[in-house]
Amino acid sequence: MVTSTNTVTVNGERLWSRLMEMAQFGALPEGGCNRQALTDEDQAGRSCFMDWCRDIGCEVRIDQIGNIFARRAGLDESLTPVMTGSHLDTQPTGGKFDGIYGVLAGLEVLHTLSENNIKTARSLEVVVWTNEEGCRFDTAMMGSAVWSGAMPLQDAYDLRDRDCFTVQQELTRIGHLGEHPAQCYKVHAALETHIEQGPVLEAENKVIGIVTGVQHMSRHRVIVQGQETHAGPTPMNMRFDPMMALSRFLPRLYAMAEQHAPDGRLTFGYINAAPGSSNTVPGELEVTVDIRHPEQKQYVEMLAGYKEIVEEACAHYQLPVELSCFWEAPGVQFADRCVNAVRNAAMANSYPSRELVSGAGHDACNLSRVAPTGMIFIPCEGGVSHNQKENALPEHITAGANILLGAMLALAEE
Amino acid sequence: MVTSTNTVTVNGERLWSRLMEMAQFGALPEGGCNRQALTDEDQAGRSCFMDWCRDIGCEVRIDQIGNIFARRAGLDESLTPVMTGSHLDTQPTGGKFDGIYGVLAGLEVLHTLSENNIKTARSLEVVVWTNEEGCRFDTAMMGSAVWSGAMPLQDAYDLRDRDCFTVQQELTRIGHLGEHPAQCYKVHAALETHIEQGPVLEAENKVIGIVTGVQHMSRHRVIVQGQETHAGPTPMNMRFDPMMALSRFLPRLYAMAEQHAPDGRLTFGYINAAPGSSNTVPGELEVTVDIRHPEQKQYVEMLAGYKEIVEEACAHYQLPVELSCFWEAPGVQFADRCVNAVRNAAMANSYPSRELVSGAGHDACNLSRVAPTGMIFIPCEGGVSHNQKENALPEHITAGANILLGAMLALAEE
Structure with missing residues (x-):
């Protein structure tokens, strides 16, 4: 039922052009983005993402904390889904890749499967977690924290920005306070693709980081x-x-x-x-x-x-x-199931890779408490992130998405 | 013609009570003052000072930058005057003594001479220099800088506070933009009495600091x-x-x-x-x-x-x-004429004293460019200044004023 990962690959140009298109929302003069959580710019980016998902036939839903779930139904709806995702919000002077890459790589995987008419046993879901950066509202990884039960919904609603607007007010204002419960459900595996935000892969000429945990x-x-x-x-x-x-x-x-x-x-x-x-x-x-x-x-x-x-x-x-x-x-040890899936995909695609411990926190840390979770890193230029100069090579962008494709396909058939 | 400094002394209680009365203008809950330059509070303090001066028969004039000159005429109007003074404005959370003491000690000297019917050869002048603190309008020692020629009048007029009001507007508003030229004239000697704003005198149990210059x-x-x-x-x-x-x-x-x-x-x-x-x-x-x-x-x-x-x-x-x-x-070396007058007065009054170099700038620095100048320091509690807790002992307040009296009397007869 599944085409081998050697014969299906993502469309790297399409993924790159979506990254550049997303970067227009909140674009800054030096090439970066200011698209802080629940601003007009964030609303525009989120809407754009939802349009792209609907265009490829995904069902899109929003939960009570604004997390967006785009679902591509599997053949057996009784099986728990394979999930991937990250965030679309940025630092005040952030880059074009931190978070966004993880979301759009997931979309690219689904798009690739759709245009190749590949069905998977398990459903696949791409998630946008609300307010990962924690800049405007001072709690990082907020949406995934609420979803995974680490933060009460009301506590998140009550967070205020410097102008005293609450998360609840701003979710309502931009029309992203959804009806679905902000509450985790059974997931077979969750993966997050991300730029390394550090210099190690680049310095060692590795293309893929197999992330074994978070420090x-x-x-x-x-x-x-x-x-x-x-x-x-x-x-x-x-x-x-x-x-x-x-x-x-x-x-x-x-x-x-x-x-x-x-x-x-x-x-x-x-x-x-x-x-x-x-x-x-x-x-x-x-x-x-x-x-x-x-x-x-x-x-x-x-x-x-x-x-x-x-x-x-x-x-x-x-x-x-x-x-x-x-x-x-506390540090996180990722699930063998996910780490192995990433390692196998890296080997199948012959990308130079190494195991890494993430230096930064990610939504995946919250997910790891309630689901088997893993991460895929790709190099970023000079290790620079949270900076307008944040950059990644198109071939690395493509490589990471191919690893995500391979790993998700394998996990979806387990 | 002149009574010996041993037989005339200032009225320390009157001086202290005037210091406390002045502290009511812009009084803060913790005992300090917020009487920044050219505010309503500053206006009230300046008016109160002028009333006190007129009450003892002084002629009061204001120059174009708001400096207030209270003059007690001498016997020989052809002789250049002996000047003393400091400032009435404070830091936003300033104390009751920094600057104010120098002004009111000068007033107390004139009051003492008047009630004792002592005439001097030279005229004596007590000056309030406008905006010494440079908080609201960001140039410290402004009034004395203009008067001594270090700063053009128009530059001072154009200084703006955070609400964009200019010095000229605020001088006009409080009615203290005077007609007299803001321009120095010949002065025989100028003295400024001040709290030390440092801990040295207190630590060494000295009552009088004979200030030889500024670092x-x-x-x-x-x-x-x-x-x-x-x-x-x-x-x-x-x-x-x-x-x-x-x-x-x-x-x-x-x-x-x-x-x-x-x-x-x-x-x-x-x-x-x-x-x-x-x-x-x-x-x-x-x-x-x-x-x-x-x-x-x-x-x-x-x-x-x-x-x-x-x-x-x-x-x-x-x-x-x-x-x-x-x-x-640049550092300042005070004039021998003034340093000697202070030293002699300290000896005549038998106050424990030491020579000091001022660590802070004062209006006296500007005056020293155009007139023989000196300063008298008294201890302040813990060396603390620019702080609501700024404090000085009544006996030191009295001692400093007696030194000023002795030094001014001597200089006025030269």
């Missing part, structure tokens, strides 16, 4: 109290200057990350000194610390090391400090 | 370029992370300040990493560096050291960096 990660806030004083009259040794504590803990934290190389990651993405006047010693310093490691043991060591180093530095300068963890995601 | 100072902006990347997937050694450069130059800069202890000052008052997302390696880091030293040679060494250390750290991580100086004020 442990957490985000922390450090608030150091100092004493606001005029920059001129107070001698250095009479100051209570939180920047001095920073000057002590920052190099030590980077040194700790080096001890956990090559997999340990430490990022200081936000920093602010109040009141922020160039001639006033800051009264308060706030800095965020993002800590990641794929191995549980080393991750825990990094957490302990971070705490010890920051507290020692602040104590050294007699400055009160408050440490808090505001987000944590 | 060299400048403010610099460091902008380090990095590459925005996702916090997860990029290995540490493949990042272009401006925070790594910071972790290298910050401790080295503080170490340099220590080499120039105890007088060198280094302050990092503003810091920002863009885009400021906790899970993105910053693409840009901006930090301000305020550099001060009283000695020219060491100040120049600090400037060169700062440049070298920052550039080396950025080169080490292959990050482009841009250094710019956005404000510089």
Whole structure:
């Protein structure tokens, strides 16, 4: 019933041209996109996607949190479906591929099957998860979190943007508050195709990343109290200057990350000194610390090391400090069923590949709690993502979609 | 003709109660003041001061930039006057003493002389300089800069606040755009009494600071370029992370300040990493560096050291960096005539005193370009200023005014 994966391949040009077309919604001057969740631009992108799905005969439905499901019916409706998908929303200065590629690669798989009149035993579904980026509404992977039961629907509805509009208001406004329950159902397997968002595949000339899991990660806030004083009259040794504590803990934290190389990651993405006047010693310093490691043991060591180093530095300068963890995601081990399907497809297509642990969180992390899940990575230029310059080669775009096609076909017949 | 400084002293209680009365204009809940330049609160404070001056028989005039001059005529109108003064405007969350003390101490000297029927050879003038703080209109020491010729009148008129009101509009609105030319005239000597705004006098149990000058100072902006990347997937050694450069130059800069202890000052008052997302390696880091030293040679060494250390750290991580100086004020050496008058008065009154170099800029810096100038410091609690908690002891308030009285009397007879 199924044509071999060697004889059917996706239409890479069509997939590329859809990626470019989608990038017009919220297009930015430097080639990137600003299509944040539930904006007019997001609405336009979502509508465009639904039109494409209906054009190839898919049934499209929207759930109560705005997740879009495009379904291509299988031969046996009693079998649980094979799912793929990602997100269409972007960072404020995001790229054309992060998330979008996973959605449109799924659409391309369905389109390829349709034009080749290939029927599958299981139904296939392509999903757009609402608000993966968590920029406008500050919870990343929101739609998949609600669907997988990790976040109550009402909590998601009540999230507010900076102008105080809620998710529920904005879903209603753009007409994407659907009737279907935002609740998981039995899925045979779920796959997500994505650009790596890191430089490893490119550096090693690999085309496919077989993702075996996602690293442990957490985000922390450090608030150091100092004493606001005029920059001129107070001698250095009479100051209570939180920047001095920073000057002590920052190099030590980077040194700790080096001890956990090559997999340990430490990022200081936000920093602010109040009141922020160039001639006033800051009264308060706030800095965020993002800590990641794929191995549980080393991750825990990094957490302990971070705490010890920051507290020692602040104590050294007699400055009160408050440490808090505001987000944590335990590491994920993907399902053998899915990892094997991806590995087999990579081998069948003879693409250079390697196993990888994802450094970033994805909707697939939420799905992995309720369904056998896996991911496929392709290289992106310089590893750059969350950036207008984000780029991927057309041949890699095509390759990843072919792997998705092969893996979904295999899973759909199990 | 002149009563000895030992027999006439100021009325400390009257001075203190005027300080408290002035603090009611723009009073804040935590005991501080918000009386920014040319606001309704500033207008009320200025009117109150002018009433007090007229009550003791002074002639009051306002110049074209709103500087207020209260004059007590001397016996010989052909002699140049002795001037004192400071400012009545405050920071948005300022204290009750910074500036105000210098104005009201001057008023108290004139009041003391009047009630004791003491005539002086030279006229005495108490001045309120407009917009010293430079908060609402972003140029500190504005009124004294215009008067001393350092800033064209029209440039000052054109300064705008955040609501786009100009200095000229606001001077007109509060009725303080005077007719007298905002232009310096010959002055025999100018003194400014001020809280130290630093902790040195308090720490050494001194009551009077004989200020010999103002340190060299400048403010610099460091902008380090990095590459925005996702916090997860990029290995540490493949990042272009401006925070790594910071972790290298910050401790080295503080170490340099220590080499120039105890007088060198280094302050990092503003810091920002863009885009400021906790899970993105910053693409840009901006930090301000305020550099001060009283000695020219060491100040120049600090400037060169700062440049070298920052550039080396950025080169080490292959990050482009841009250094710019956005404000510089050369150091000031006060006039022997004035420093001696203050020293003699301190000795005559037997107050514990020490010589000091001011760490902060004052209206006296502008005056020193066109007139023999000096300053008197008194301790403030914990060295805290630009803060609602700013505080000074009544006995120190009285002591400083007595020194001003003694020094002005001596200078007025020269």
